[in-house]
Amino acid sequence: MARELPRRTVVMIGGGMTSALAARALVAKGVDVLVLERGADRAHTAADEIPSQRDELRWALRHQNAQNIARETYTLRYAPSETALPARRLEAFIPGEGVGGAANHWNGQSWRWSEYDPVLRTHLRNRYGTKAIPTDLSVQDWGVTYAELERYHDLWERLFGVGGKAGNLQGKIQPGGNPFEAPRQNEFPQPPLEILESGVIFDGAAKQLGWKPFPLPAANSSRAYTNPDGMQLAQCQYCGHCERFICEANAKASPQVLLYPWLRQHKNFEVRTLAHVTGIDYDKAARRATAVRYLDLSSGEEVIQPADVVVLGAFVMTNTKLLLSSGIGAAYHPAVRTGVVGRNFCHQTMSSVSVFFKDRWINPFFAAGASQHVVDEWNNDNFDHAGLGFHGGAHIFSGVTNGRPIATRPLPPGTPRWGSAWKRANADWYAHAFTIVANGSCYPHPDNFLSLDPTYRDALGQPLLRMTFDWRDNELKMSRYITQKMADLAHATGATIVGPAWARKGPYDVRAYQTTHITGGTVMGADPATSVVSPHLQHWDAENLFVVGASVYPQNSGYNPTGPLGALALRLGDDLVSYVARPRQL
Amino acid sequence: MSETPADVEAPRRRFIKNIAGVAAVIPIQALATAPSAEAAASAPPASPSAGSAPGSVSVVPDGYQFFSAEEAAFVESAVSTMCPADELTPDGVACGLATYIDRQLAGGFGTGERLYMQGPWHAGKPEQGYQLPFDPAGFFRAGLAAAQAACQAANGKKFEQLTPPQRDVFLTALAQGKVTDHSVPLAQWFNELVFPLFEQACFADPVYGGNRDKVFWRMVGYPGLPAFHTVDVQNFRGKPFPGAQQPKSIQDFS
Numbered sequence: 001m002a003r004e005l006p007r008r009t010v011v012m013i014g015g016g017m018t019s020a021l022a023a024r025a026l027v028a029k030g031v032d033v034l035v036l037e038r039g040a041d042r043a044h045t046a047a048d049e050i051p052s053q054r055d056e057l058r059w060a061l062r063h064q065n066a067q068n069i070a071r072e073t074y075t076l077r078y079a080p081s082e083t084a085l086p087a088r089r090l091e092a093f094i095p096g097e098g099v100g101g102a103a104n105h106w107n108g109q110s111w112r113w114s115e116y117d118p119v120l121r122t123h124l125r126n127r128y129g130t131k132a133i134p135t136d137l138s139v140q141d142w143g144v145t146y147a148e149l150e151r152y153h154d155l156w157e158r159l160f161g162v163g164g165k166a167g168n169l170q171g172k173i174q175p176g177g178n179p180f181e182a183p184r185q186n187e188f189p190q191p192p193l194e195i196l197e198s199g200v201i202f203d204g205a206a207k208q209l210g211w212k213p214f215p216l217p218a219a220n221s222s223r224a225y226t227n228p229d230g231m232q233l234a235q236c237q238y239c240g241h242c243e244r245f246i247c248e249a250n251a252k253a254s255p256q257v258l259l260y261p262w263l264r265q266h267k268n269f270e271v272r273t274l275a276h277v278t279g280i281d282y283d284k285a286a287r288r289a290t291a292v293r294y295l296d297l298s299s300g301e302e303v304i305q306p307a308d309v310v311v312l313g314a315f316v317m318t319n320t321k322l323l324l325s326s327g328i329g330a331a332y333h334p335a336v337r338t339g340v341v342g343r344n345f346c347h348q349t350m351s352s353v354s355v356f357f358k359d360r361w362i363n364p365f366f367a368a369g370a371s372q373h374v375v376d377e378w379n380n381d382n383f384d385h386a387g388l389g390f391h392g393g394a395h396i397f398s399g400v401t402n403g404r405p406i407a408t409r410p411l412p413p414g415t416p417r418w419g420s421a422w423k424r425a426n427a428d429w430y431a432h433a434f435t436i437v438a439n440g441s442c443y444p445h446p447d448n449f450l451s452l453d454p455t456y457r458d459a460l461g462q463p464l465l466r467m468t469f470d471w472r473d474n475e476l477k478m479s480r481y482i483t484q485k486m487a488d489l490a491h492a493t494g495a496t497i498v499g500p501a502w503a504r505k506g507p508y509d510v511r512a513y514q515t516t517h518i519t520g521g522t523v524m525g526a527d528p529a530t531s532v533v534s535p536h537l538q539h540w541d542a543e544n545l546f547v548v549g550a551s552v553y554p555q556n557s558g559y560n561p562t563g564p565l566g567a568l569a570l571r572l573g574d575d576l577v578s579y580v581a582r583p584r585q586l
Numbered sequence: 587m588s589e590t591p592a593d594v595e596a597p598r599r600r601f602i603k604n605i606a607g608v609a610a611v612i613p614i615q616a617l618a619t620a621p622s623a624e625a626a627a628s629a630p631p632a633s634p635s636a637g638s639a640p641g642s643v644s645v646v647p648d649g650y651q652f653f654s655a656e657e658a659a660f661v662e663s664a665v666s667t668m669c670p671a672d673e674l675t676p677d678g679v680a681c682g683l684a685t686y687i688d689r690q691l692a693g694g695f696g697t698g699e700r701l702y703m704q705g706p707w708h709a710g711k712p713e714q715g716y717q718l719p720f721d722p723a724g725f726f727r728a729g730l731a732a733a734q735a736a737c738q739a740a741n742g743k744k745f746e747q748l749t750p751p752q753r754d755v756f757l758t759a760l761a762q763g764k765v766t767d768h769s770v771p772l773a774q775w776f777n778e779l780v781f782p783l784f785e786q787a788c789f790a791d792p793v794y795g796g797n798r799d800k801v802f803w804r805m806v807g808y809p810g811l812p813a814f815h816t817v818d819v820q821n822f823r824g825k826p827f828p829g830a831q832q833p834k835s836i837q838d839f840s
Contacts, residue, residue: 051839057790085710197824239813366819405789418668430806509713
């Protein structure tokens with residue numbers, strides 16, 4: 001028998017960054033907020049202390065900060081006609097678990113997206129004409145513009161102490177910044193991180209090609225910093241343990257450092273850990289979510305938590321899975337292209353090339369997760385796509401985020417895989433090489449979507465989420481084009497050896513890490529026929545249910561997704577304050 | 587991974603032919619110096635090339651939690667073939683590589699911690715990843731037995747009885763999918779289980795039993811802990827970092 005608890009005003013599912021940011025305005029207004037998180041609190045554990053934090057095997061390879069895939073994974077097939085198989089290991093992307101979620105183990109790369117990203121379909125149609133958008137390219141507008149989100153971007157950057165150099169200040173292009181940047185009202189709250197040797201080399205090569213390199217906006221605090229909530233960040237140590245790790249120095253802006261400690265100072269806020277949400281009770285006639293059900297992982301007891309307002313703020317996979325399993329909204333059907341839940345699932349299209357310098361010391365172990373330099377000439381629609389046969393692009397960057405030696409040892413082509421010659425090559429090149437990376441967009445395709453798997457189950461007996469996904473023609477063509485640009489840059493570095501530059505090829509490989517930036521499944525938009533939530537992130541079929549997370553992106557950009565997620569979540573916080581005071585369709 | 591379901595069921599005959607062709611290029615001198623079966627069977631589990639190279643050291647055996655004596659002999663031969671003693675490091679056994687693999691297989695990794703183990707099981711595309719019902723410990727054991735049987739069939743000797751160059755040829759054939767077994771996908775076994783364990787054994791923190799005395803970190807110049815580089819990043823940008831010569835590991839801060 002499930003135990004029913006007293007009603008709460010706002011119940012949020014998932015204790016990551018978006019829930020915390022959305023809770024911030026509510027908590028400040030005195031509204032009662034409960035966050036349900038399936039994982040534990042990792043603060044002051046081996047995950048964030050010296051020396052145990054500096055353990056590549058434990059955290060980076062064995063994924064001890066991530067969702068436990070033995071309990072819940074996803075299945076993959078390449079086409080709707082196939083039977084899916086489970087991804088039995090966690091490799092292609094890394095969902096988080098525990099208070100803070102995936103934004104605890106992120107690298108800190110803190111982009112705003114292109115000004116046209118939220119209106120991508122309109123932008124492409126205006127620039128290239130309707131015929132230049134193939135039927136199978138189901139890109140769509142968000143229903144909210146960058147201009148409306150700008151002040152939330154600004155707030156998020158101040159909360160997270162983001163360091164960088166403005167490229168477009170109130171419409172004026174600034175030297176040293178990104179000339180393609182969406183216009184900002186204010187300079188970054190902190191200066192950029194120190195440039196690395198790889199960045200010096202990268203900048204030189206980019207300038208030779210006439211491109212404009214700049215420091216990547218970083219949430220690895222470049223100075224000691226106090227944010228508007230009075231929360232503090234220490235200065236970054238360039239330790240090379242960001243992505244897949246929880247910062248031990250409180251220098252990487254993370255929910256665990258900045259958001260949850262502040263929220264917990266308030267009596268009207270509670271985060272309940274080891275609460276694994278299994279469903280949302282839905283009154284279809286009333287079009288309302290009535291309660292959240294979870295399993296208490298400390299007792300095994302099933303609990304019903306009634307709520308006035310429910311916010312679904314978990315990772316992409318969980319957000320989509322809970323809507324499907326709770327029967328809220330129409331599931332997407334690719335054959336007839338109707339239904340919305342699970343639609344427009346995307347990942348990111350990555351490629352890379354390694355460069356080797358006999359006489360230069362790269363010292364890859366001096367690095368922060370976002371201490372790279374970047375060019376943006378070939379990203380998204382920053383260049384003319386007329387006649388190219390694809391849309392989208394990538395930012396290209398000097399990919400030194402760490403020198404952790406199990407996984408980060410570029411070797412020249414032709415190196416044997418073991419033996420004395422292999423050792424010699426490691427000794428010769430470890431400190432003298434780095435990888436240039438293209439971080440590419442991924443646009444939706446009607447056959448790339450999420451649904452419930454009919455066969456495989458999680459540890460609680462619930463269906464796994466099923467990915468139907470492959471690299472489609474648009475992404476394959478884009479990757480070929482961008483990878484050549486990246487190779488041009490690699491050759492311009494004057495490297496002793498340039499490794500092979502392979503464009504992304506199918507089939508999608510669950511064994512290869514791309515990024516953790518999967519998107520879509522519960523996308524936002526102004527039209528209920530093609531979106532799950534409104535531009536205010538309000539569910540079209542349940543007025544008191546809101547969804548926030550990368551699952552609301554209708555397509556994935558050639559940037560990391562965290563910045564606009566921060567903006568969307570902060571805006572949701574203001575919308576929720578308004579909704580709680582006067583419930584209605586926003 | 588290059589294995590496909592068709593490869594998995596490829597006839598043993600083809601494999602023997604392949605190996606026979608490869609083995610034919612082994613220098614006679616190397617064959618002549620191979621230890622006899624009895625000698626290898628009675629030899630203590632020590633580095634095969636101990637005493638023959640400048641980097642070799644005497645090793646006190648750690649003792650194994652997982653391996654049988656026969657499995658240990660195979661693994662020790664493999665890691666000291668893949669990491670021979672030379673001017674850069676002692677041989678693989680002396681570097682703790684067999685110990686690392688043993689400890690991983692005996693622990694949570696070996697028993698399938700963070701591996702989704704529910705059925706049903708079907709073969710998929712290689713890109714759909716590992717799809718066997720074995721946990722890593724079981725897969726390691728089954729693959730080792732199959733590889734040993736294939737080696738015996740092709741060479742009339744166990745793997746550890748081959749000369750180091752012959753072992754290298756055999757491992758290369760394994761990695762390239764040229765050694766097949768009727769039930770165990772040996773290329774996948776080698777490339778997705780054995781080889782990653784070997785690399786981890788070399789470069790993981792010594793607290794796990796490999797990379798003894800931080801020998802591989804010293805070899806490449808990875809400074810290890812504590813990695814407080816706020817000042818270093820400026821002072822040693824583009825310059826050799828002295829700390830890379832004397833790496834520190836978890837044990838040094840415990």
